[in-house]
Amino acid sequence: MQQIPAPLWTLVIGIVVTLISLWYGQNNNLLPVQASEQAPLVDDFFNVMVTIGTALFIVVQGTIIYSLIRFRRRKGDDTDGLPIEGNLPLEAFWTAIPAIIVVGLGLYSVVVFQDMGGFAPGGHHHGGMMMAQAPQHEMVDVGSPMLAQAGEGGSRQVYGFGASPMVEGNRPDLTVNVTGMQYAWIFRYPDTAIVDGELHVPVGQDVQLLIEAQDVIHSFWVPQFRLKQDALPGQPAELRFVATKEGTYPVVCAELCGAYHGGMRTQVIVHSLEDYAAWEASRVAELPGAAETVAVNPATMTDAEYLTQIAQDIPIEATQIAQLARLSNP
């Protein structure tokens, strides 16, 4: 160490730390498959933070370990260390660097947030037409008066993610009304009157979910989409996305909603356009009488009746339904 000058060491360490950080930033494999247009935006942002974080982590932990070894008390040495009380340039340096980093991250997060559609939930331009699209929307939305209000009134705040800047002003290709209830998600397709316990969407299409909760707060989360929005009783919310990869992904409730919160899981199936059309056609054909089914008002039923009615749509086991029924009829 004596032979090699300190600046050279610093340079070598700096290069090594940078390389490790850059590598780990790209190869951490911590996040699941990307299945929406938002996912790569979030992941790139996360990877930048991982890169910076890894560098800081190695430097600080390295300094701690180095100090612990180099500056340990030697046997028989009862003296004190150097009386250094501070160093203004150094302190200014380690105030300025994090400040610059967080300002950078802050600006970057605004950009990502905007690209994700974070600034456009419940935008007026499509707020009016979202319900106009649904021909028999009074019947469809009988369990969702709030969403109807959100669509028509336009004055109510809608939370979540709206259209990304690229499709802003366009009407979504598909709108699905999502209702969270203890302990299931109900998906209603206003265009076709399909009601399902699983979410089916076509790949590459602009999908809008209008989210509400019937009883307590739930949170709609698809990890592979990197999107989450609380379903709030009394307050409308929206998530808008384009699924980019066919497959089946979990839909998870992320907000504590009661004893069986952990069991409140279903799935989203991203179909190819043809498969989606086929699914839609088969479901419409299955409907015994579309109007009849959708006109039933779930609000007037007990949970148990409601669950029994939709049981065939929800991929949960019969035992679990029994459990739920028992819960609601103590």
Add this chain to the structure above:
Amino acid sequence: MAQADLSFNSPVAPHGHPDKWKWYHYFTFNVDHKVIGIQYLVTSFLFYLVGGFMAVMLRTELATPDSDFLSPELYNAFLTNHGTIMIFLWIVPAAIGGFGNYLIPLMIGARDMAFPKLNAIAFWLNPPAGALLLGSFYFGGAQAGWTSYPPLSEITANAAQTLWILAIVLVGTSSILGSVNFLVTIWKMRVPSMKWDQIPLFCWAMVATSILALFSTPVLAAGLILLLFDINFGTSFFKPDAGGNVVVYQHLFWFYSHPAVYLMILPIFGIMSEVIPVHARKPIFGYKAIAYSSLTICLVGLFVWVHHMFTSGTPPWMRIFFTISTLIVAVPTGIKIFSWVATLWGGKIRYTTAMLFAVGLLSMFVFGGLSGVTLGTAPFDIHVHDTYYVVGHFHYVLFGGSVFGIYSAVYHWFPKITGRMLNEPLGKIHFVLTFIGTILTFTPMHALGMQGMPRRVAMYDAQFTDLNQLVTVGAYILAVSVIPFYINVLWSWSKGQKAGDNPWNALTLEWTTASPPIIENWDVLPVVTHGPYEYGHEPEEELETVS
């Protein structure tokens, strides 16, 4: 406590108290700040075991994906009360009530706190709060999480939820009364010779803590009172079907509960600034920067609460505003971390258990702080909010941070409090177990959360089984790790090696009096002649040998 050796000579007893406290005095309404400090510490360490027991139950349930060990209702009750107890009856009373009360008068050369009776009242609000929480299990226990979001909290286990609210209001009141006391004491009760820049950094941290508690706790009280009325008196503040608004509660709750995490970490930062210089034998690096950064964290910390609500009913501008304000907190926190690392640099580091926990904390906090920055940004938080990533993050800062800090403080000040040293080999076993247990328990949680496991679940997707079992093993190691510690404390309190007045050769005022200190701390008040951390300035011969 009963075995406490309290032998010391106190020639005078002018205020009508005995020469020394008997064991039973510790179970009474006693106004001595040291008795109150010990009362807080012992009570909180008991509740630590209760909260820890609940954590072990939770992790045992989560060793398998299905709900097969506890009923889901009991799981949620343990989950709620684990969080509540660990925050309100363990970290807050141990760090603020315990060490704050014990150390502040000793550090600033006062004979007691400004309002001793108020201080005792503040403590005695805590045991009933604990009793209410434990008693709530008779009614099934509160099950809506420590956040108790309505409407869930209004339709689940109403009696237990009511007891829970009353318990939190009690500890909240205790916290406000304590904070009034700390602020006035530090402001007005310093020994006259102590200048502002000679106040130990722990006291600076307690100033920041107290200001935060004073400003934020009453707002929580307001929220909880509204919740109480909704549950019991038929109002509908948070009932959506009657026009109420569920998000308003979240604002009231987090306006307190985000600062609450600073309540739990700022005193610990103060402890770090005391322990590290003593055991590294170096002046603290950047006294002013550390003092001011505490106040900056306190100020900025009041305006970041919405980052807990990025996926809730939060409009876009708020999501962005609070992203930025949250990120700003990283700067003063970074200053502290770097200053402590710089304090190590060039020191003569003693590997005492107190120092090991302090350095362990430093190391954990770097990780917890970095994951905190990622969580502070709305775009990424949308994905990981309410997942195990969050659980991993806050346990890194609250266990790896606050609990490590409390351990460090116990090893550092136990000799002062009891007059006896803790056993070092046992302490090192304790440290190693805790360190390994912490990493094993809380690191995999980050991966679980990012992969798709939500928090607060009694059952989970089978794909997460392996990592969960690793976490459970880590939790068991943590459970075992407290055994050597409790044995150590109980044994050393009566049988440990005598400590002497100043076993670490530390420079702050508490080490100028006897161990344990006499009832009014000093016969003759000390005169401050130099700063609290001026190591390396004194001539060699003045330093006594370090054990």
Add this chain to the structure above:
Amino acid sequence: MQGTVDSATPTVVHEEHQDLRVLGLLTFLASEFLMFAGFFAVFLVFRSSIAEWPPKETEVELLLPAVNTVILVSSSLVINLGTKAIKQNDLAKMRLWFGITAAMGAVFLVGQVYEYLTLGYGLKTNLFSNCFYLMTGFHGAHVFIGLLLILGVLWRSRRAGHYNDITHTGPEMAEIYWHFVDVVWIVLFTLIYVLTLF
């Protein structure tokens, strides 16, 4: 050692520290005010998000509360005369002014209860009445505590020499608390009553 125990510079042993209770009370009240601020914030959120506020069936009365406000605000001036008196060692005057303040406080409380009884709606009627009763009720409880403090001061003033021009922390604290109750009321009155006019 940071300090040295130096017998050459003798310090008074076991000295009494200065009376810090006023400072403590002010700190506490700053905190207490924020609890009311929480209620105020909730009220304002509802006010701004609900179209009809207050709803027709729960409109507020204006005359009685206005009279009550005048009584409470002027009682703050009266209690101030009381503490001014004791600072000039005029115990009799202090007792007189404090007595009048207590009476005014009692009138306020009676007026409040009368208003509750005549309004025709209760706590549970709707969101506005929830807010109305909770906020005025909590304030009323604080007035009641303030009243007890004043009565406590009057009770203690019976002992000769308990309060004089040097020791008068008790009356001073009662006064500060009374002003606090007053300030909270002014905000509350503005929010609940005056804002309904606009």
